[in-house]
Amino acid sequence: MCGIIGCVGREDTLDTLVHGLSKLEYRGYDSAGVALSEAGDDEADGSAESEGSLDVVKCAGKIDDLRTALEGRETSGPVGVGHTRWSTHGPPTDANAHPHVDCTGQVAVVHNGIIENYQALRDELSTAGHEFRSDTDTEVVPHLVEAGLREGLDMEEAVREAIARLEGSYAIAVVVAGEETVFAARNDSPLVLGVDDDATYLASDVPAFRDFTDRVVYLADGEFARLDAAGWTVTDAAGEVVDKDVETVDWDPEETGKSGYDHFMLKEIHEQPRALRQCLRGRVDELGGAVDIGDLGDLSPTGVQFVAAGTSYHAALYAARLFREAGVPAQAFLASEYATGVPPIGDALVVGVTQSGETADTLSAMREASRRGARTLAVTNTVGSTAAREADHTLYIRAGPEIGVAATKTFASQLAALNLLSLATAESGGRDVVAALRDLPGDVQTLLDDSGAAEVAAEFVDAGAYFFIGRGYHYPVALEGALKMKEITYKHAEGFAAGELKHGPLALVTEDTPVFAVVTGDDELATKTVGNVKEVEARDAPVVAVTDGQSDVERYADHVLELPETHRRAASVLANVQLQLVSYHVANELGRSIDKPRNLAKSVTVE
Template identity: 75%
Template sequence: MCGIIGCAGRGDATLDTLLTGLGNLEYRGYDSAGVALANESLDVAKKSGELDALREAVADRTLHGSVGVGHTRWSTHGPPTDANAHPHQDCTGDVAVVHNGIIENYQQLRDELAADGHEFRSDTDTEVVPHLVEAALADGADPEAAVRQALARLEGSYAVAVVVAGVDAVFAARQDSPLVLGVADGATYLASDVPAFREYTDRVVYLEDGEFARVEAGGFEVTDFEGNAREVTVDTVDWDPEDTGKSGYDHFMLKEIHEQPRALRQCLQGRVDELGADVSLEVDPDVDRVQFVACGTSYHAALYAARLFRSAGVPAQAFLAHEYALDVPPIEDDLVVGVSQSGETADTLAALREARRRGARTLACTNVVGSTMARECDETLYIRSGPEIGVAASKTFSAQLAALNLLALSTVGPGDEQMREVIAALRDLPGDVQAVLDDTNAAEVAREYVDSDGFFFIGRGANFPVALEGALKLKEISYAHAEGFAAGELKHGTLALVTEDTPVFAVVTGDGEAARKTIGNVKEVEARDAPVVAVTDGESDVGRYADHVLEVPATNQRTAAVLANVQLQLVAYHVANELGRPIDKPRNLAKSVTVE
C-alpha cells in the first residue's frame, strides 16, 4: 500500500530522483513521506502530510548521497506523524530503513531490543529493523550480512530497502510485498511499482518472495536470503511514461474513465474471431467448475463473471478472498480464478496460495505483467487496460468485465450462437462506451442530488454487481453514504431508509423478467417519494417512472452492464467534484492493498 523508491548511480540528482519517484507513487495512497541519502553519513528528512510538505522541508537543506531511498507511508502502526514517517533509523543514525508490509513479531523484537538499551522514537513496527541491523553491525557483521541477519529475525510481510552510512549500495528484500528493480546504464533503481522510475528506464526485474538484492550504480546482484545466487529475467515495460500523465484532464480518474474505449480495444484485440464465432486465449478452456476469489471492485467483477459461467452451464461461485482463505470450500477439480487489478492484493494472493496448496489449478485475471499473482498462478489472463493511476478503479473494472466475458465464452466452444451474439456486442462495446461518454448527462444528475442524505443503487442479474460497484465508487471518492444491493432486497429491510432525500439509481436494461421486476421495485420507492434515476437502454418503460434517465445504447445484456457502469462512474466523479473531494487520492485508501 505504501510506496518505496531507491536508486544508486544518480550522483547529485539522487534527491530529485527520489522526490520524483515518490510523486509518481502518490496514487498508491499515503499520509507521510520521507527520504534518506547515504554518503559517509546519512541525511534524512521526513514529514507527515502531502509530499509538498517534504519538498518544503528539504528546500532549505542540502542533502547529499550517492545512494538513497524514499517512502510514502500509509499508516498501520501509529498515526501519521513526523516521527512515524519513514525512513526509520537506528540509535547511531548510520542505518535507515523503509518498509512496506507488516512485521508480525515486532513487539517481541522491540521488547528484546529495548531491554538491550536501544531507544525507539516511533510507534511503528518498521523501527525494529534498523535496530536489528545496528545490533548485528555491533557484533562485527559487515553491512550486507547485518541486513541479512536482521531480515532473518522478521516474521510477516515486507518489502524492505536499507541504506548504511559509508556504503554505496542499497540493500533490499521482498517477502509477500512487491518490489521491482529498474536497470539502466550507470544507474539502478528499486521501487514498489514500475511508475516510480519508468521515466529513467523500461528494463525491469521483478523480485520474487525470499529474494535479496544489492543495488549499486554499476548493477545489481540478486540472491536468496541465505546468499545463494538467483537467476533473474530482465523484462521490458511496454507502456510509455506519458501514459501515467493527466493529458489535460483535471483528474486521473476522469482521464481513465475516458480511456475506457481504448482499454477495451486493447483487451479484445487478437482474442476474438467474429466470423468463426470463436475466442482465442492462452488459457485451457477445459473447466468443470469455477471459484472466483477477489476483493472490492474486483469482487464485483467476479460476481459478474460467475453469472456468465453459470449461464454457460458451468457451476461457478464468487468469494471474498479474505473470507475464502479462512474457510476454503471443497475444491476437487475446480479452477480457482483470482481477480486483482494489481496482481498484488494480499487477501487474494492468500486465497490463491491456499487453493494451490490443496491442489487446485489457478488462474490470475490481472492488469500487471510480472505481478506476483501472474507469476504464481498456473495461467494468466491479462486485462490489458494500461496503467491506472486513480485509486478508484474505472477502466480496469470495465476491462475485467470484458476479459472475463472472453474467459466464459472460451468454455462454450466455437460456432455457438450465443457466442456469436456476445462477440458482436463486444466488438461494438468500445464504440458504445464512447457514445455514453459523448452524450452523458451525469453531471446534471450529480448537481441535482449532490446534497442528498444517502444514495441507493439497485439492479438484478448482471446489473446487480454494477449496482454494488456504483455504490462503491460513490463512497470511495465522494465520502457520501451509498449502498448497492440486489433490487429484490429492497422490501427486506432497506425500504425503511428510503425517503425523499435518498435518490435511488435503478439499473434496468433489456425488457425481460429482470427488467420487469426491477421496475416493480422502482414503483415501490417512487411510492415513498424517493427520487429515481434510471440507467437504461430504453428497451423497457422504466423511464416513465424516473425523475432522471441516464441512457446507454441497446446491446446484449452482458455488455449493457458495462455501459451502465460507465454512467455510474461519471455520476460518482461529478458528485465528488461538486464536493471538492481529492478524487485521485481519497482519504484512508490505497491503490494496491498489499497487507491483510
C-alpha cells in the same frame, strides 16, 4: 500499500527520489520521507565505523509537504531511498513517517507490509538498550541491522540477518551511512528493479522510475537485491546468485500523466474505450464468432471459484453468473474469507481476480487453493506480479497503468476479460456476445460523448445517501456504483439486488435518497426491476434510471442516463461508466481529493 523508491548512480538523487514518490503517491499519501547516504573521503569498508553521512528528511502529509520540508536543505548523496506511507501501525505523524533509523542514525529503512512479530522483536531490542521513537512495526528493522553491525557483521550480513528474523509481509530497502549501496528484500509485497546504463532503481511499482528506463527486473518472494555502482545483483535466502530476466515495459511514460484532465480518475474513465480495445485485441474472431485467449491449456472447469476483494470482487460476482449461465457451477468469494472457508469443489478452477496482482487477501486465497490441490488462474493487469508468477495460468486484462485509487478502467477490462474467459472455456454465449464485445469500445465512447451524469450529480450533490439497484449482471454493477460513491465522495451509499429493497432497505428510502436503477432490455429481469422502481417512487424517493430505453422505466424516473442498446452482458459495462461519472462529478462538486481519497490506497498489500 505504501510506496518505495530507491536509486543508485544518479547525480540528482534527491530530485529523482521525490519525482518517484510523486508517481507512487496513489499507493499512500499520509506521510513521506527520504534518506540519502554519502561515503566519506575514504572508501567505505562496510563496518559500523565507515566514514560518511546519512541525511533523513521526513514529515506527515503529502509529497508537497515533503518538498516544502526539503526547501533550503543541502541534502545530498549519490544513493538514497524514499517512501510514501499508508498508515497501519501508528497515526500519520512526523515520527511515524519513513525512513526509520537506528540509535546511531547510521541505518535507514523504508518498508511496506506488516511485520507480525515486531512486538517481540521490539521488546527484545528495548531490553538490550535500543531506544524507539515511533509507533511503527518498521522501526525494529534498523535496530536489528545496528545490532548485527555491533556484533561485527558486515553490512550485507547484518541486513540479511535482520531480514531472516522477520515474520509477515514486507518489501524493505536499507541504506547505511558510508555505503553507496541499497539493500532490499521482499516477501508478499512487491519490489521491482529498474535497470539503466548508468543507474539502477528500486520501487514498489514501475511508474516510480518509468520516466528513466523501461527495463525492469521483478523480484520474487525470498529474494535479496544489492544495488551499487557496479550495477545490481539478486540472490536467494542462502546467498546464491539468482539469474533474473530483464523485461521491457510496453507502455509509455505519458500514460501515467493526466494528459490535460483535472484528475487521473476522469482521464482513466475516458481511457476505457482504448483499454477495452487493448483487452479484446487479437482475442476475438469477429467473423467466426470465436474467442482465443492464448495458451492456457485445457481448463475445461467442472466448477469455478472466484476469489477477489473490493472492485475485483464485484467483477468476480459478474463472472460467476457468466459461468453458471453456461452450466458450470461457479461461486464468488471474498478473498479475505476464503482461506478459512469453503475448500475447492472437486476439480474446481480457482480464479483470483486482482488488478495489481499483489492484493494480499487474494494471494492468500490463491495459495490456500493451491495447497488444497486446486488449479489456479490469475486475472490481473500487471505483468510480473506475484499473482501472475504464482498462478498455474494467467489472463491479463491489458488495461494499461491506472493511477487513480478508485478503480475505473481496470473494472471495465476485468468484465471484458472475464467474458472472454467464459466464452473460451465454458462456451458461454455465442456470436451475439462476441459482436457486443466487439462494439463495446465504440459504445463506451458514445456514452462518454453524450453523458448527462454531470447534471444528475449537480441535482443530487447534497443528498443524504445514495442507493443503487440492479438485477442479474447489473447487481454487481449496483454494488460497484455504490462503492465508487463511497470511495471518492465520502457519502453513504449502498448497492442492492433490486428484489431485496422490500426486505429491509426500503425502510431507509426517503425523499432525500436518490435511487439509481440499472434497467436494460425488456425481459423478466427488467420487468421486475421496474416494479421495484415503482416501490421507490411510491415513497417519494427520486429515481435515476440508467437504461437503454427498452423498458418503460423512464415513466417512473426523475432523470434518465441513457445507454446504447447492446447485449445485457455488455450493458453492465456501459451502465458502470455512467455511474462512475456520477460519482466523479458529485465528488468534484464537493471538492474531494478524488485521486487520493482519505484512508485508502491503490494496492492493498496487507491482510
